[in-house]
Amino acid sequence: MKNITTFLLIIIISTPIFSQKTSNTGLSTVYPNIIKTPIGFSISAPLRDAPLDTIDINTGKEFYLNKHRDRELNPNIFPPDFKNMPFDPGEQITMGNINSGKGLENNYPGQNSGSYPPDCNGTVGQDYYFQVVNTTYQIFNKSDGSSAAGPSNLNTIFNSSLPGASCNSGDPIVLWDEQADRWLFSEFSLCGSNHYMLIAVSTTNDPTGTWYSWSFDVDDTPDYMKFGIWEDGYYMATNTSPGNDVYVFERSEMIAGGSNPTMIGFDNPNRPATFDGFHCLLPLDNDGPWAPTGTPGQFITIADNDQSNAADELRIYELDADWTTPSNSTFSMVQQLPVNSFAGNFTGDWNNIQQPGTSQKLDAISTVLMYRAQYRNFSGTQKIVCSHAIAESSTESALRWYELEKTSGNWSITQQGTYNPDGVSRWNSTIAMNDVGQIAMGYSVSDATSTYPGIRYCGQSTTAPTGVMDIAEVSIWNGTNSQTGANRWGDYCNISIDPSDGTTFWYTNEYMGSSTHGTRIASFSFPPSCTAPAVQASNFLQVSATTSSMDISWTRGNGDAVLIVAREGSSVNSNPVSGNSYTANSTFGTGSEIGTSNFVVYNGTGTSASITGLSSGIEYHFSFYEFFNIDNCYLTPAYEDYSSTIGTPTLTTTTITSISSQTAISGGNISSNNGAAITVRGICWNTSGTPTITNFYTSDGTGTGTFNSSLTGLNPLTQYFVRAYATNSYGTAYGNEEVFTTACGTVTVFPFSQNFDTWTVSSPDYACTADGTVVLDDCWVNMGGDDIDWDIFTGSTGSGSTGPSSGYSGSGNYIYTESSSCFSSTGYVKSPNFDLTSLSNAELVFYYHMYGNSMGSLSVQISTD
Structure with a gap:
């Protein structure tokens, strides 16, 4: 028995482990600490008569908010370990493939803004679209995008005599109160010694007319306020970390134009912790029929266990307002719902999203649920949809979204998904469900190479798999430049539902133009759900074939017609989209293309067809879809079959097995002789790609089927390329190419010396080299499954006095790994095998250089198995 020995060299680098503080949350109920009426009331002049204005950029306000939030960065909350993040079972890594329906029905320019962030949002009513940005508003005619009022400064909605109305500070919100047929608007006022919340309600359903308006004295800096409409109140939450961050305003009194509506405020004792102290609950915004009578106002938010919270979860709160005795009102956290694990902290700051051509990154706004949290009541089945950004890495963002449901008792999560179909970051999201249960999600997009900050949306049909946005992504507007000089983006946007039909989505968001950010206002709808036929086509038969055509037949199902899609060489991999119609052409490659390389060759009511334009000796795959003409509703999955034209054989190459230093086994599978007998078959190989029978080859019999060679x-240690081949009277055909490398030979001649001098230098100096990056030579291997690779180096390292200055002989190459920035990492390098049976007393000698301060170890392992 041979004594085969292998040496394994290991470096292990250690670093201290920091603990994270975990907060405990209770389900305590609190009573109001603020009960007030407004300090001012007025009725505005008609907005259609307000002076037009250019964008009023309140840079003082933006600077103040940045300073306020930066002061609260928490040095004890660290970004997550992205390498070891738990598996996300709801991650969607492919785009939806259902056609988005009519596409964009409206897509017109909104207002520009020079503020960072612009806080772009808006909402749709019966006849108008009302858009607000920092620090102007504009009202558009919904039908054609023409201006009905504005652009004018936000504070022109308020009478100038109202306390705080001279400020025009921004953070605007506008909502359509559909049950009252009114509009709700708010902004804060920060420029004076006291801070106010300014709220206005239109006196009629015409937003270009007059408005009731009030000024409320709230806690200082009521930042990032968000509103939701509920039957008994206008509910509001703010980013006010010292407290007093949850409010409700007396809706019935405000709709009636009363001068003294009550405001009730609370300090939330169960506010989630975040790395920067920035957090705001979202009040639920009730679209459609009201929640069941007596249902308290609802709030929802997220908590991230990487930011000193006990778990990744959704938290639900209730504010039970008592307008008769406001002091009896209560606020409490009523549910904590575990969600799929996520990371909400990118790098411990607001520099998160990459852009092309600049080092400036954008704020992902990842510590809060994004506006709105929409509530719907479908005849007693209550729904919530909401979304937020999560960190896929320190520079890439994906979107997490949820649908919650309640018929009685508690809320439950019916679906949750992470939309991450490619390497593009998606953030600054908004989500809504229409009257028929379809979901639309809009968001900003950007990446480091070619996607400038722009606007897109996707959707979910009512028949989609759980957690999947199956309606294809659509771009509303592509950015053309990157934002520089500021990291703030958003901070929010909005999708609302057209009350005139209950199904059309209206969406506004910002994008980056040539020199500043602009906004777009768009509307779109999704195709209705359809009922497909129940019985698919069947019984495919190739009636005849030539080198360039074939006649086929089939048995019909129970649709109005059948659509046949063909693909050359492999199975059809894209389905027709219900709602779409397709043009067929019996010449392959000229009909409608579905996906990539899938061509419609038949669309009709018959049971046979002649397909032309084919290639000799090629396998063609066919998918049959019965459908109803009235709505082009296709039955899936398809009935599938395949057949070949006459020509050279059709075959595949078997995967390489039993690889040693000098031998291996492969073979082939000949699925069709394509009309002529196989006279010889085998495999061929070479050290360069695309081998043929002019290189090394075997002969392994005749006929179709599977064979081994x-x-x-x-x-030893050589890369080879292998293909199966088969020959008939039409010629020789080859299977797919397989690639393998022979095993290393065993060292049997001694003394043996390895100096690495013939190896190609990789030289990353003192950087950590990722596992799988460096290929060594002479049967030495950087092993996989560890953290770092050993590098091939020559001369002195850049580590000064700590690293080697040369190889042991004073020149030549050596292998090297750096510990300075590779904390908690391990790197394995493995030698060739040695046959020591000819030696009576084997001795291993190697030279090494190691420098460290009690932070690592160098080990040698010897194995005989």
Whole structure:
């Protein structure tokens, strides 16, 4: 028995482990600490008569908010370990493929803004679209996008005599109160010694007319306020970390134009912790029929266990307002719902999203649920949809979204998904469900190479798999430049539902133009759900074939017609989209293309067809879809079959097995002789790609089916390319190419010396080299499954006095790994095998250089198995 020995060299680098503080949350109920009426009331002049204005950029306000939030950065909350993040079972890594329906029905320019962030949002009513940005508003005619009022400064909605109305500070919100047929608007006022919440309600359903308006004295800096409409109140939450961050305003009194509506405020004792102290609950905004009578106002938010919270969860709160005795009102956290694990902290700051051509990154706004949290009541089945950004890495953002449901008792999560179909960051999201249960989600997009900050949306049909946005992504506007000089983006946007039909989505968001950010206002709808036929086509038969055509037949199902899609060489991989119609052409490659390389070759009511334009000796796959003409509703999955034209054989190459230093086994599978007998078959190989029978080859019989072949006379540690081949009277055909590398040979001649001098230098100096990056030579291997690779180096390292200055002989190459920035990492390098049976007393000698301060170890392992 041979004594085969392998040496394994390991470096292990350690670093201190920091603990994270975990907060405990209770389900305590609190009573109001603020009960007030407004300090001022007025009725505005008609907005259609307000002076037009250019964008009023209140840079003082933006600077103040940045300073306020930066002061609260928490040095004890660290970004997550992205390498070891738990598996996300709801991650969607492919785009939806259902056609988005009519596409964009409206897509017109909104207002520009020079503020960072612009806080772009808006909402749709019966006849108008009302858009607000920092620090102007504009009202558009819904039908054609023409201006009905504005752009004018936000504070022109308020009478100038109202306390705080001279400020025009921004953070605007506008909502359509559909049950009252009114509009709700708010902004804060920060420029004076006291801070106010300014709220206005239109006196009629015409937003270009007059408005009731009030000024409320609230806690200082009521930042990032968000509103939701509920039957008994206008509910509000703010980013006010010292407290007093949850409010409700007396809706019935405000709709009636009363001068003294009550405001009730609370300090939330169960506010989630965040790395920067920035957090705001979202009040639920009730679209459609009201929640069941007596249902308290609802709030929802997220908590992230990477930011000193006990778990990744959704938290639900209730504010039970008592307008008769306001002091009896209560606020409490009523549910904590575990969600799929996520990371909401990118790098411990607001520099998160990459852009092309600049080092400036954008704020992902990842510590809060994004506006709105929409509530719906479908005949007693209550729904909530909401979304937020999560960190896929320190510079890439994906979107997490949820649908919650309640019929009685508690809320439950019916679906949750992470939309991450490619390497593009998606953030600054908004989500809504229409009257028929379809969901639309809008968001900003950007990446480091070619996607400038722009606007997109996707959707979910009512028949989609759980957690999947199956309606294809659509771009509303592509950015053309990157934002520089500021990291703030958003901070929010909005999708609302057209009350005139209950199904059309209206969406506004910002994008980056040539020199500043602009906004777009768009509307779109999704195709209705359809009922497909119940019985698919069947019984495919190739009636005849030539080198370039074939006649086929089939048995019909129970649709109005059948659509046949063909693909050359492999199975059809894209389905027709219900709602779409397709043009067929019996010449392959000229009909409608579905996905990539899938062509419609038949669309009709018959049971046979002649397909032309084919290639000789090629396998063609067919998918049959019965459908109803009235709505082009296709039955899936398809009935599938395949057949070949006459020509050279059709075959595949078997995966390489039994690989040694000089031999291996492969083979092939001949699925069709394509009209002529196989006279010889085998495998061929070479050290360069695309081998043929002019290179090394075997002969392994005749006929179709599976066969095996042995490759012999190979060289150790050499890469080979292999293909199966088969020959008939039409010629020789080859299977797919397989690639493998022979095993290392065993060292049997001694003394043996390895100096690495013939190896190609990789030289990353003192950087950590990722696992799987560096290929060594002479049967030395950087092993996989560890953290870092050893590098091939020569001369002195950049580590000064700590690293080696040369190889042990004073020149030549050596292998090297750096510990300075590779904390808690391990790197394995493995030698060739040695046959020591000819030696009576084997001795291993190696030279090494190691420098460290009690922070690592260098180990040698010897294995005989």
